[in-house]
Amino acid sequence: MIRKRIIPTLLLKKDLLVKTINFKNDIYIGDPLNTIKIFNDLEVDELIILDISIDYKKKIEINYDYLRLIASECFMPLSYGGGISNIVDAERIFRLGFEKIIINSHGLLNKNLINELVKKFGSQAIIISIDVKKTIFGKYKIYIHGGQKKINIPLFDWIKEIENIGVGEVFITNIDKEGTWSGFDFELIKQISDILSVPIIAHGGCGSIDDIKKVFDYSNASAAAVGSMFVFQKKEMGVLINFLTTNEVERIFRIIS
């Protein structure tokens, strides 16, 4: 029986590993390659790498040479997001040894891109990332360009549309939760995972093992993406690359199943 996935999610700025709070105020964590070697030894389920230094105008290019080094250290599934705007970018990333690519802004700006990517590389290789904020009226608004620009496509229209195109997974982040250790946006994850039949990766706000347990218990999420908790000792404490112990993983899954 398949087990839900717990995925360390690492943020790059070129060849530096950083961690943000609400998509801002990034703190330097360390050397990505060393970190990835540690996660490899800890036999983590999967890794997500997001380069947040690439802006939508692509003044900074995708760092292919460095991504190649990362992929060569990984004997687990690996996804990359950041600045992928066309088929050629996607193809280069796959060739380096990444299984999946993550598309956010460029998918919303060019819906045909997602269509083409799914056709060429198959559903399973394409993750759509959606960043949202909740308004004071309790509605979710989608943001692109690293949380900087609000767009007027209703969230639930968009998720239905990408499901129809046939994407493989949806990576959903509440920007106001990201980096806060205050728990996932459980309601949001539940709503989306109840509607969609593709796997949902919950992201933003995980601060404890109980949060992971709760997101799997409460919603139909297929995976929990975790940033801060796996790179810091505790909230507002020093860097410590870590993953759940086998006992902790068992505790999460025994209770759900």
Add this chain to the structure above:
Amino acid sequence: MIVIIDLDLGNLYSIQNMLKKIGFGSIISNKLEDINNASKLILPGIGAFDTGMKNLKKYNLINILENQVIRKKKPILGICLGMQMMLERSEEGIEPGLGWIKGEVIKFKKDKTFRVPHMGWNTVKIKEKVTLTNKMKNGFKFYFVHSYFPKLKQNNYEVMKTFYGCEFTSCFQKKNISGVQFHPEKSHKYGIKLLTNFAQLND
């Protein structure tokens, strides 16, 4: 030298990386002479069935592979789409498969519990003890990413099976032809074991 067949369908360096880690040299190529000189072949692939078959045709590989695999009995391992292409056809597309293994590739049924694609770590049951499964046990975990799975006509070629809403063949072997639905190159020490077994076949 192991040749990893290049069909422009991703995931090649990760296989090469893992082979290198376990001490086996490999090259990534779609050239006739490399394939002819190879000790073993790996047919990888992620993506759509028709794209895979079209790329095999585009590089004129169908006859070359048939000569090496069917006539010369060179060991070959299909991974994911590479495995699926060894069957006769797929529900995913209209192109015929290589047809080395009788059967077809079918899609998982949509289900809220068993979401499609089947993506993540799942366990295998070892059905047949063969060289490929040497020192492997029931419950070994592998990483899967797929929406379609192989349905063999002859069950005796099934070596491992996996449950995801239904039981399906996650590894088959028919003499020199073997295939895995999962990604050994992304499956930590379990994948290392499997690729080591493959690399040591006939040695």
